[in-house]
Every structure is written in C-alpha cells, then in structure tokens.
Amino acid sequence: xxxxxxxxxxxxxxxxxxxxxxxxxxxxxxxxxxxxxxxxxxxxxxxxxxxxxxxxxxxxxxxxxxxxxxxxxxxxxxxxxxxxxxxxxxxxxxxxxxxxxxxxxxxxxxxxxxxxxxxxx
Amino acid sequence: xxxxxxxxxxxxxxxxxxxxxxxxxxxxxxxxxxxxxxxxxxxxxxxxxxxxxxxxxxxxxxxxxxxxxxxxxxxxxxxxxxxxxxxxxxxxxxxxxxxxxxxxxxxxxxxxxx
Numbered sequence: 001x002x003x004x005x006x007x008x009x010x011x012x013x014x015x016x017x018x019x020x021x022x023x024x025x026x027x028x029x030x031x032x033x034x035x036x037x038x039x040x041x042x043x044x045x046x047x048x049x050x051x052x053x054x055x056x057x058x059x060x061x062x063x064x065x066x067x068x069x070x071x072x073x074x075x076x077x078x079x080x081x082x083x084x085x086x087x088x089x090x091x092x093x094x095x096x097x098x099x100x101x102x103x104x105x106x107x108x109x110x111x112x113x114x115x116x117x118x119x120x121x
Numbered sequence: 122x123x124x125x126x127x128x129x130x131x132x133x134x135x136x137x138x139x140x141x142x143x144x145x146x147x148x149x150x151x152x153x154x155x156x157x158x159x160x161x162x163x164x165x166x167x168x169x170x171x172x173x174x175x176x177x178x179x180x181x182x183x184x185x186x187x188x189x190x191x192x193x194x195x196x197x198x199x200x201x202x203x204x205x206x207x208x209x210x211x212x213x214x215x216x217x218x219x220x221x222x223x224x225x226x227x228x229x230x231x232x233x234x235x
Contacts, residue, residue: 004164042125042210042225043165090164110223112164 002026004113006091012119013081021076021116023091029111031094032074033058034066036087037115043090049074081120089116124148125213125226133232138201142229144194144211152214152221156185156196159208159228168196168209201233 007022025032033048045058049068063085065077074093078085091113125146134140146154153172157165169178169185171194178185182199198205211226 040227042212042227044225045223092164109167109170110165112166114164115162 004091004093004111006089006113006116008116009114010117010119012121013078014121015082017081019078019081021078021089021091021118023074023076023113024072025074025091025093025111026072027093027095027111028071029093029095030071032068033092033110034064034074034076035090035092036060036085037090038087046076046089078118081118083120085118086120087118089118125211125224127209127211127226127229129229130227131230131232133234134201136201136203136233136235140198140201140231142196142198142209142211142231144196144226146192146194146211146213146224148192148213148215148217148224150216151189151192152216154185154187154194155212155214155223156183156194157210157212159210161207165210198231203233203235206231206233 004025030051034046035043036046037043044060046060046064047055047058047066049055052068052071055066055068068074092110094108094110128143151173153170155170156168158168159165168183169180171178171185171187173189184197187194196209208228208230210228213224
C-alpha cells in the first residue's frame with residue numbers, strides 16, 4: 001500500500017493563478033479531508049468528504065473547491081491564488097466516520113499524506 | 122472558546138534523557154484525545170488515541186496520560202533517541218457546533234541532541 005499520496009510536493013504560484021493539489025489513497029477509506037498548516041497554528045480543516053459524491057466545508061473553506069468522484073481521489077482546487085494561501089497542505093483519510101456528522105470514534109485513526117508546500121507570490 | 126494548548130513550544134534534550142510534553146484543553150464535551158508525531162517535511166502520524174475513561178496508554182517508549190477532570194494530557198518519552206526529534210501534536214475530538222470535530226494544538230517541537 002502506498003497509503004496517502006500527494007502531488008506536487010512543492011509549488012510556487014503567482015497571485016491570481018489557479019491550480020489543483022492532488023490527493024489519492026489506496027486503503028479504500030471513506031473519509032478524506034484537506035488541512036492547511038501554518039506556523040504557530042494547529043492544522044485547520046478546509047474541506048472534507050465522507051464518501052464519493054459527498055463533500056462539505058470545514059473551518060477555512062474560502063478560496064478552495066473540492067470534488068470526490070471516486071473513493072480514491074480527493075483533489076483540492078485553488079481558484080485564484082492569494083498570498084494568504086501560502087501554507088503547507090495535508091490530505092488525510094480514515095476508514096469510516098460514524099455518519100455525516102463526522103464522529104471521530106475511539107479507534108478512528110487518520111492517515112496523513114506527506115504534504116504539499118505552496119508559496120503564492 | 123474550544124482550544125488545545127501545548128507546552129512548551131519547543132524543547133531540546135540530550136539523547137537518552139526523558140521528557141514530558143503537556144497538553145491542556147478547554148474543549149467540551151470531550152470524546153477522545155490523540156497524540157501525533159510529525160517529522161520535518163512529513164505528515165503527522167498517530168501515536169495514541171485515549172478515551173475519557175483511560176488514564177494511561179503506552180506505545181513503545183511513548184506514554185500518554187490523561188486527566189479528564191483537569192483537562193490535561195501529557196506525553197512522556199523515555200530514553201529519547203535522535204529519531205524522536207519531531208513535532209508532537211495534541212488533538213482533541215469533541216462535539217462542537219452540532220458536529221464532531223478534531224481540534225489541533227499547535228504542537229511542541231522536540232530536538233534530541235547527541
């Protein structure tokens with residue numbers, strides 16, 4: 001198993017450009033999510049999906065779009081990049097979530113990808 | 122406000138020494154608490170998951186403790202190794218704003234020197 005993979009590892013964008021961060025998992029996990037990690041702050045949830053065709057907003061969704069057409073893939077799209085989106089982005093997955101409310105069960109482990117470091121100039 | 126605060130922000134210890142990292146949370150109601158290890162340039166990796174009824178849980182040289190009454194957790198690392206150099210993140214699961222969420226601390230950066 002490759003686990004959770006993310007591409008690219010690094011990316012530099014100019015303000016206003018768009019791009020897609022790719023995320024894939026081969027563990028047949030239902031739940032996938034995107035986080036951003038900024039210095040001095042905890043990971044913040046951008047968007048999440050509880051299964052193919054179902055997505056929802058997290059804590060900081062503005063400026064980002066997601067879709068989930070397959071169980072394996074969960075791409076994150078930046079529509080018009082801004083310097084405030086400079087960050088490290090992590091994709092994560094877990095086997096299941098107890099319903100659409102996202103109950104984090106006591107045995108529910110998240111698996112994180114290696115991250116994408118994004119710089120917006 | 123639901124928060125997870127970790128201390129210290131950073132810590133330097135010598136190889137072979139023990140250390141303890143702290144996590145205080147104000148999240149309520151509380152479901153479970155997790156500790157993650159994040160190596161530089163990598164994603165977080167789960168170390169332990171503790172429910173409110175558990176006081177102690179070990180994973181090799183890592184031992185997590187939880188006091189649900191005082192809303193405090195600690196991660197104790199025994200006989201530290203150079204490979205323990207990483208950030209350690211405390212995460213609390215709670216029912217907030219009509220849904221279950223994971224609330225992440227900002228982490229403690231540990232450096233183990235030879």
